[in-house]
Amino acid sequence: MPEAIDAIESVHHIGMSVASLQAALDFWEGFLGSPARWTTVLDHPYLSRVVGYPGIAIKAAFVDLPGGGVIELLDYQAVERNTNDDATANPGNVHLCLKVSDARAAWQRAVSCGARPISPDGPVAIDGGPNIGAQAAYLRIHDGITLELFQTPSKAATS
Known part of the structure; x- marks a missing residue:
């Protein structure tokens, strides 16, 4: 390396x-x-x-x-522009992840500001891997850009 x-x-x-x-x-x-x-x-x-x-x-x-x-x-x-496909699986697709203290409240605010949720029920509990106990949600914002909201696990959830 x-x-x-x-x-x-x-x-x-x-x-x-x-x-x-x-x-x-x-x-x-x-x-x-x-x-x-x-x-x-x-x-x-x-x-x-x-x-x-x-x-x-x-x-x-x-x-x-x-x-x-x-x-x-x-x-x-004044230049030709094309819309990108918003599929997160496509090579070259990126997302912005914001760490939040309350995933549900941030998700609701984003939706009220026009974001389109990927999971209609809101943030999802992470039940495996290095972020077990956290919550996360993907939303599509302007121009098909993906915004991730990520709430770290509480100390009680990780002990």
Whole structure:
């Protein structure tokens, strides 16, 4: 196994390409209960070199996550875009997992903000593996993105 690289410090942000910046903000601001840190149009020449689209303009927003971390919402303008299949089994599909203190309450809030639950009954108790005693739920949010809510097991459940 190769050695770890000392230059990597931490995750800076998680980027999500979206069909509508406003629709994505409606979900995240409603779910998290706070406004985006900033919204802007990114159109500086360097950006074309970074993302590989000449003359690109991207409507963008940064949304702070509780406990640290940032979601960067990116609405690419004036380029052809295709919707990804939201099947979690497809190679290349990723999901965002948020650690929550109350999976049921977070699930209900996400659903009230427009998320579509995978399990209609809410969070599922994990009864095997390294997370036994935890609860988890997958939900589809804007653009077919999968949001996982994960509540760690209580000390009583693991002893």
